[in-house]
Amino acid sequence: TPNWDQSSERIGKWYHNMDSLHEAGQAAMTYQIEYDEEVGFAAKRRIYDYARDGDERPWMLVASFIHPHDPYVARPEWWNLYDHDEIDLPTPVEPTALDAHSKRIRAGIEYDTVGATEEHIRSARHGYYANTSYFDSWLGRLIETVEETGQADNTLIILTADHGDMLGERGQWFKMSMFERSARVPFIIAGPGISPDIVPNACSHLDFLPTLLDIASGDGRPWPEIGQDLDGRSLWHLINGGEDAVDETTGEYCAEMTSYPIFMIRRGAFKYIHCETDPPLLYDLASDPDETRNLAEDPAHADLSAEFAAEVAAKWDSEAIREQVLSSQRARRTLHAAMTGSGVSWDYQPVRDAANEYVRNHMDWAEAGARMRFPRFEAVTDLADQS
Incomplete structure (x- = not known):
């Protein structure tokens, strides 16, 4: 952790x-x-x-x-x-x-x-x-x-x-x-x-669930009630050759090697990266795909960088998210310390009923063979049909 x-x-x-x-x-x-x-x-x-x-x-x-x-x-x-x-x-x-x-x-x-x-x-x-x-x-x-x-x-x-x-x-x-x-x-x-x-449109895994819901509802049925708002958008129309003016996505990083959340906005060719403890980063992926020139340091892009910074401040509460992360990390460290002795593993154990796999002594081998064969064997009942 x-x-x-x-x-x-x-x-x-x-x-x-x-x-x-x-x-x-x-x-x-x-x-x-x-x-x-x-x-x-x-x-x-x-x-x-x-x-x-x-x-x-x-x-x-x-x-x-x-x-x-x-x-x-x-x-x-x-x-x-x-x-x-x-x-x-x-x-x-x-x-x-x-x-x-x-x-x-x-x-x-x-x-x-x-x-x-x-x-x-x-x-x-x-x-x-x-x-x-x-x-x-x-x-x-x-x-x-x-x-x-x-x-x-x-x-x-x-x-x-x-x-x-x-x-x-x-x-x-x-x-x-x-x-x-x-x-x-x-x-x-x-x-x-x-x-x-x-x-070419930017997207993220946030868009997967809406896309899968559209695929599953292809016969015109409404989406099932999820019980919460979805941040993503369906990409199904783009997949089917349609157009979309939306060319942006966002990302968040709350893991190792930082003490504050890192936020990213990708819009068109530009990517903006923000962390409270670090200078901002701005890249033009069209002209600089390797992300080697930080345009946030370029006076010619000062207004664009400021616009992205304001958008980050409006979208995310960095201090509140940091406190949530700290609370989660402290709880997990406490739980880890409590679980260091003898305990029951919570690891997922895939169910495998080996006694009923393939053909076992208690099975009808003919029935098992027919059930597991693909395609199914169609028996010929009238040999005259084969003449």
């Missing part, structure tokens, strides 16, 4: 540290690979279940893979897809020229003290690329399963992620910031009636 009461103190042996770079490379098996193999297998099995259970209701499946993610370790068959010597390296930066939050992140992940060699950096990026291909292969297998079960004509496939990875760009690694390589994630949707296209 981050501790904003002592924000300058680094979390001991934090999971985000230089070990991920030093240990980057190849391995036959890791806990991440083992987990994703199980996710992929379970997802394929569930798709088959939907096809053979006879239930005609629409279904939704979430398959959550870890890859690509640090630590940057990949199986050889994916690693070997890339020429190690051709792996691109990040643009060098002078650490003293970085913004305040980036400096705190570097200190937190021990980049300035433990450090990493050029070979460490190349191997880490190599592993990330390799694991992207590994994930892509699993996505392909799931799509293939949807197709071979005859469900491709009425199934939408959505690809997204919870964060990116700086991979050494701007002198940073991992996530924890509002910069593009950290905060920007894919949102790819494919399916019947959707034409290939790139939609």
Whole structure:
């Protein structure tokens, strides 16, 4: 748990540290690979279940893979897809020229003290690329399963992620910031009636629920009563080739390496980042996609920066949010201390009734075989029909 009461103190042996770079490379098996193999297998099995259970209701499946993610370790068959010597390296930066939050992140992940060699950096990026291909292969297998079960004509496939990875760009690694390589994630949707296209409008995960509600209510039914206001907007009309004048989104960060909330407004080409303890940041992503020129320091953009600052002040109460975060962190630290002895784990345990999987001694093997086969075998009752 981050501790904003002592924000300058680094979390001991934090999971985000230089070990991920030093240990980057190849391995036959890791806990991440083992987990994703199980996710992929379970997802394929569930798709088959939907096809053979006879239930005609629409279904939704979430398959959550870890890859690509640090630590940057990949199986050889994916690693070997890339020429190690051709792996691109990040643009060098002078650490003293970085913004305040980036400096705190570097200190937190021990980049300035433990450090990493050029070979460490190349191997880490190599592993990330390799694991992207590994994930892509699993996505392909799931799509293939949807197709071979005859469900491709009425199934939408959505690809997204919870964060990116700086991979050494701007002198940073991992996530924890509002910069593009950290905060920007894919949102790819494919399916019947959707034409290939790139939609430039800014959006965020806040827009996912309204979009899914529109998809589920495609027959004109009203949305179900949620019981609370939704901050996002539906993107369904954009997905179907429509236009939208809205090209903006917002973000909030209340985690490590800061003592105050960090707020972001993205509108058109401009991104504004605000934290009470830090100088403001303003970038033009059209002319500066790597976010290297802070326009908040440019007199020519002083009015725009001031407008964004006023908007942040009107939209968020930074002090009130900080107090809420501090209260939550203190409660979690107290709970953690209370749970350090012998206790019952609250970790989710997926239910698996192994005694009734496949074909067991207490089952009718013919019935089980027919139930689990897809497509179902249709017996021929009149041999004369085959003449």
